[in-house]
Amino acid sequence: MASQVTFIGAGNMASAIIGGMIESGYPRDAITATAPHEDALAPIRERLGIHTSTDNAAAVSEADVVVLAVKPQIMHDVCAGLRDAVQAHKPLILSVAAGLSADTLEAWLGGELAVVRCMPNTPSLVGAGAAGLYANGRVDGDQRRLATELLEAVGLVEWVEEEALLEAVTAVSGSAPAYFFLMFEAMEEAGAKLGLPADTARRLAMQTAFGAARMAMDSDKTPGELKRNVMSPGGTTERAIAHLEDAGLRRIMAEAMDACATRAREMAEELGKR
Ligand SMILES: NC(=O)C1=CN([C@@H]2O[C@H](COP(=O)(O)OP(=O)(O)OC[C@H]3O[C@@H](n4cnc5c(N)ncnc54)[C@H](O)[C@@H]3O)[C@@H](O)[C@H]2O)C=CC1
Ligand SMILES: O=C(O)[C@@H]1CCC=N1
Numbered sequence: 434m435a436s437q438v439t440f441i442g443a444g445n446m447a448s449a450i451i452g453g454m455i456e457s458g459y460p461r462d463a464i465t466a467t468a469p470h471e472d473a474l475a476p477i478r479e480r481l482g483i484h485t486s487t488d489n490a491a492a493v494s495e496a497d498v499v500v501l502a503v504k505p506q507i508m509h510d511v512c513a514g515l516r517d518a519v520q521a522h523k524p525l526i527l528s529v530a531a532g533l534s535a536d537t538l539e540a541w542l543g544g545e546l547a548v549v550r551c552m553p554n555t556p557s558l559v560g561a562g563a564a565g566l567y568a569n570g571r572v573d574g575d576q577r578r579l580a581t582e583l584l585e586a587v588g589l590v591e592w593v594e595e596e597a598l599l600e601a602v603t604a605v606s607g608s609a610p611a612y613f614f615l616m617f618e619a620m621e622e623a624g625a626k627l628g629l630p631a632d633t634a635r636r637l638a639m640q641t642a643f644g645a646a647r648m649a650m651d652s653d654k655t656p657g658e659l660k661r662n663v664m665s666p667g668g669t670t671e672r673a674i675a676h677l678e679d680a681g682l683r684r685i686m687a688e689a690m691d692a693c694a695t696r697a698r699e700m701a702e703e704l705g706k707r
Contacts, residue, residue: 435463436579439492441511442502443468443477443485446529449557450500451481453586456560467492490518498579501528501538505704508533512541519543525576527583529553531603532700535569535596547571549580552599552607553587562588565602567595600697604690612689613642 438454440447443466451464465484468474474485486492493499493515503511508530519526520543527549528538535548549572553564564584568577577592584590593599617638624634649656664670 435460436497437463437495438465438498438500438583439496440464440466440500440502441489441493441515442466442504443474444502445555445558446553447500447502448477448481449555449562450502450529450553450583450587451477451483453557453560453588454583455481455483457586459586465492465496489514493518493524494521496524498525498527498576498583500583501526501530503530505530505532505700508538508704509541512538516541516543519546523547525549525572525579527551527580531607532697532704534701534705535567537701537705539569545571547573547576549576550596550599551580551584552602553584554606554608555610557587560587563606564588564590565599565606566590566592567599568592600694603697604693608693612686617642 438459440451447466451466454464455461461482462484464481465486466474466477467486467489469487471487474487477483478485484492489511499515499519501508501511508528523546525547526538526542528535529551530538531552533550535550538550539546539548548569550567551564552566553562556562557564562584564587566580566584568580572580581590581592591602593602617635620638621631621635624638625631629637645659649659652659654662660674664674
């Protein structure tokens with residue numbers, strides 16, 4: 434029989450993961466999602482055909498896995514409301530919240546719990562997500578496999594063995610869709626300055642990013658080799674790449690990603706103080 438999975442929160446991340454689970458054949462009647470108001474739940478219940486509830490504690494009473502998918506700022510209060518129900522049968526806790534450590538969540542839920550922390554990203558909404566996962570010492574092999582199965586339903590899963598590495602995952606994939614969206618904006622603007630209709634430039638830029646990612650994923654060549662294959666000696670690409678290198682693109686990326694990881698650490702300190 435499939436494990437019973439209860440999602441606390443029915444927003445973007447929860448509905449992305451639930452949608453992926455259903456598409457990959459997970460039984461709908463083994464899935465429950467909660468939110469404080471019925472009007473937030475009716476659409477997801479009708480669209481996905483899962484159970485829903487406005488009572489968090491009742492919804493976890495028979496869950497094998499509790500997925501914490503509310504905003505980090507309200508997690509303390511949400512955990513306080515789940516504590517007794519969770520301590521009664523100790524399900525696996527799987528959190529997708531940014532910046533809250535496994536120890537903090539375990540303590541807020543009353544202690545001695547198997548906790549998996551996950552840093553997903555928004556392309557999970559289209560089944561092309563990338564997630565880093567970390568397990569505390571109480572998580573067993575079956576629970577690891579179950580967490581992998583749930584997140585693989587919406588994309589790539591990579592486990593890290595040190596919790597601090599989730600800060601690096603946040604910099605490399607959690608926040609990173611926004612870096613690429615910024616790049617699309619910049620390419621659209623630059624393409625328009627060169628005379629293309631803006632929407633034409635946008636479509637060309639996005640298709641090129643999609644094609645480049647697919648090519649790099651399918652190829653046994655490194656990104657460096659694929660880059661050189663585009664660069665004809667004395668040609669146009671060589672001129673553009675030289676400009677990006679001279680302008681410090683690598684340094685800018687390193688600094689931006691360092692700022693991202695630093696903010697993830699700060700958030701863990703700020704949010705964990707309760
Ligand atoms: N958006 C992103 O790029 C990423 C978000 N995350 C994490 O995912 C988590 C959820 O984010 P989103 O899905 O984007 O937020 P969202 O705002 O779309 O969803 C939050 C859900 O929580 C529900 N909710 C509010 N109070 C509740 C309560 N007391 N009990 C039960 N449900 C309650 C809301 O009705 C809503 O359905 C956050 O902790 C965030 O840090 C992680 C990685 C990436
Ligand atoms: O910006 C944030 O804090 C969250 C975590 C990763 C993506 N969005």
